[in-house]
């Protein structure tokens with residue numbers, strides 16, 4: 001069985017990580033989404049335990065102290081973290097675990113988990129990025145400014161990632177990510193017993 005792995009997707013607010021992740025999850029059954037914990041308030045359409053686990057700051061900090069996150073960061077104006085147990089249970093089962101996290105979190109993962117795959121999602125232009133955040137209508141004017149100025153800082157970290165994908169059209173971005181997943185699944189280090197694959201049932205004439 002191929003080993004599971006962490007698939008880290010980052011990109012500035014408005015790059016379309018949520019939309020692309022959802023479309024990707026719908027098109028494949030070998031990916032599970034890691035639901036993050038956050039101290040941010042839920043948006044109108046968000047459901048606790050589906051989009052995020054929404055916690056008070058005290059609860060979140062308690063989890064940090066108990067080592068329950070594989071990474072956590074202060075992003076824009078709130079804390080976000082990836083619960084550890086779920087991720088490792090799924091990898092053990094051979095699943096690809098999708099983490100939609102910011103660059104600070106991705107750097108923590110990069111330090112500790114060598115076999116993770118890092119993808120940076122980009123908007124076609126920064127003007128389009130701002131339009132998308134404004135159109136989404138879920139943030140205050142102040143939050144929009146914070147997210148937009150953070151977007152420029154986040155772009156400086158693209159060099160830390162393995163792949164970049166431009167999200168102009170969602171379908172094309174998903175196809176690019178699927179191509180990355182396809183090659184990652186063929187990596188020799190992700191398999192045990194490749195020789196046995198071809199030598200069983202008299203598969204090889206040289207043995």
Ligand code: 5GP
Nearest residue numbers: 036037072073075080081082100101102105
């Ligand atoms: P939003 O508030 O728009 O849902 O997310 C804000 C930012 O936090 C996004 O860049 C998102 O990828 C990031 N984020 C979401 N969950 C996590 C997490 O568990 N850890 C980290 N480090 N960032 C996260």
